[in-house]
Amino acid sequence: MNLHTKKTNTKCICPKCGHEFDAEVYPVINVTENPELKEQVRQFKLFDAVCDKCKAEFDLGYSTTYIDEAKKLVIVMPYVSYRDVGSREFTEITESMCPKDNDTKGFLRRETNSLYELREIIDIVDCGLDDRIVMLLKNIIMRKHKHEDSKIVYISFFREDDGKPVFATRYEDNTTSFIDFPQEAYEHYKKKYIHLFKNNNTVMLDIEMMINSILIKENIDI
């Protein structure tokens, strides 16, 4: 099994001054092998580049595979085209270094194209929670707030520095707030519905469909 962290340098063009410079990219990030990389992933630092000529900072778009061998978690993040610097070639290099599906057999596998979501999945698993039940909870909270004055438009899971799980909510009027993670509700819904997810579905669409059918069962307005 070859799940080692892989780091390489890739040429990229500064979108500000046109200078060609080398950026460090991580096609594979194994945080069991390199625990120091986890915080850098959570703070998006591994996805930044600085031009050596004009010193401008950019977001790097490249595909990467995050691996936590100890927790048996693999998160695949394909090439993110909307970021400042990155290219198809870039991605060919990084993709060729990615572990094959067979190398992570039995791992919880997720795919995302957002750094925020990448951090969210890492945090959920670190808190020992099931991401599908967390997603169900988010949906329930949002639906229940639907008729309030300011609707919740987005909820994200976040692990605070002391390890405490919280939900960060953003409202229609652009204000944000943190709410305590509803642990009791989590246990309730987990006990009731975890069996529905027993096939360890990895396809997001399947998970969403499953969540919608649970919302209907729970008589929650969707």
Ligand SMILES: [Zn+2]
């Ligand atoms: Zn530059």
